[in-house]
Amino acid sequence: MKMYLNSIYLATEGEGVHVGTPQVFVRYQGCNIGCLNCDSKDTWEFKDGMGLDFHGVLAEINAVSLQQKIKRVSITGGDPLHPMFEDSVLALVKELKKDGFYINIEASGQRISHKTFDLIDYISFDFKTPCTGIKGQLNLIEKLSEQYPNKFQIKSVVETRKDFDYLIVQKEKLENTDFPWVITPSYNLNEEFPKERFNQIIAWNEDLHFPFRVIAQQHKLLHGPDKKQI
Numbered sequence: 412m413k414m415y416l417n418s419i420y421l422a423t424e425g426e427g428v429h430v431g432t433p434q435v436f437v438r439y440q441g442c443n444i445g446c447l448n449c450d451s452k453d454t455w456e457f458k459d460g461m462g463l464d465f466h467g468v469l470a471e472i473n474a475v476s477l478q479q480k481i482k483r484v485s486i487t488g489g490d491p492l493h494p495m496f497e498d499s500v501l502a503l504v505k506e507l508k509k510d511g512f513y514i515n516i517e518a519s520g521q522r523i524s525h526k527t528f529d530l531i532d533y534i535s536f537d538f539k540t541p542c543t544g545i546k547g548q549l550n551l552i553e554k555l556s557e558q559y560p561n562k563f564q565i566k567s568v569v570e571t572r573k574d575f576d577y578l579i580v581q582k583e584k585l586e587n588t589d590f591p592w593v594i595t596p597s598y599n600l601n602e603e604f605p606k607e608r609f610n611q612i613i614a615w616n617e618d619l620h621f622p623f624r625v626i627a628q629q630h631k632l633l634h635g636p637d638k639k640q641i
């Protein structure tokens with residue numbers, strides 16, 4: 412089975428509800444969604460960046476996890492739910508679950524894979540905002556609420572008030588909002604620390620009695636917006 416992987420590394424989760432949790436990141440190489448403000452454009456091209464077969468990938472994940480005794484994996488990308496990757500993600504998930512790993516997947520928010528979602532422990536699912544140039548898929552959030560309650564978070568990048576207002580309107584359309592919806596203030600490449608944007612978003616959220624959780628990407632605060640594998 413051909414593995415399209417960019418990298419495997421141990422790091423501390425820097426965003427969303429699991430911020431601060433150490434885990435092994437398994438980063439797929441390939442995405443054709445094309446968010447305007449993507450911070451991982453190096454993962455767009457579909458190619459094998461590691462030169463490992465399936466068993467080599469499993470061995471590498473186990474070796475990295477053993478270094479610090481961390482039995483937790485985040486499958487990310489790129490777009491790990493691209494149909495080209497479905498078989499290899501599913502095979503990885505099955506093997507890692509046999510070994511007792513907790514598994515999170517970072518989903519682009521454009522697709523649901525029931526075969527994978529049924530087996531993993533947590534789904535971090537993007538809902539795209541206008542600043543990304545990609546349409547958010549509200550119907551997929553409804554499906555997650557019905558089929559995977561208590562097993563997912565929604566993450567949305569907010570750059571301007573237009574993005575924030577868009578999220579408010581979309582959230583009001585949902586019947587069930589009993590799940591964490593995390594706003595990630597955008598921190599764009601080549602940008603100085605956007606403290607003013609963070610404070611504005613927190614203030615807008617406070618004015619509306621906290622419809623969202625605002626969580627910064629702490630790895631970017633610590634290392635800058637373009638450093639990888641942190």
Ligand code: SF4
Pocket residue numbers: 442443444445446448449450451452454488489490519
């Ligand atoms: S889905 Fe993720 S990797 Fe793909 S373009 Fe958007 S932000 Fe980048």
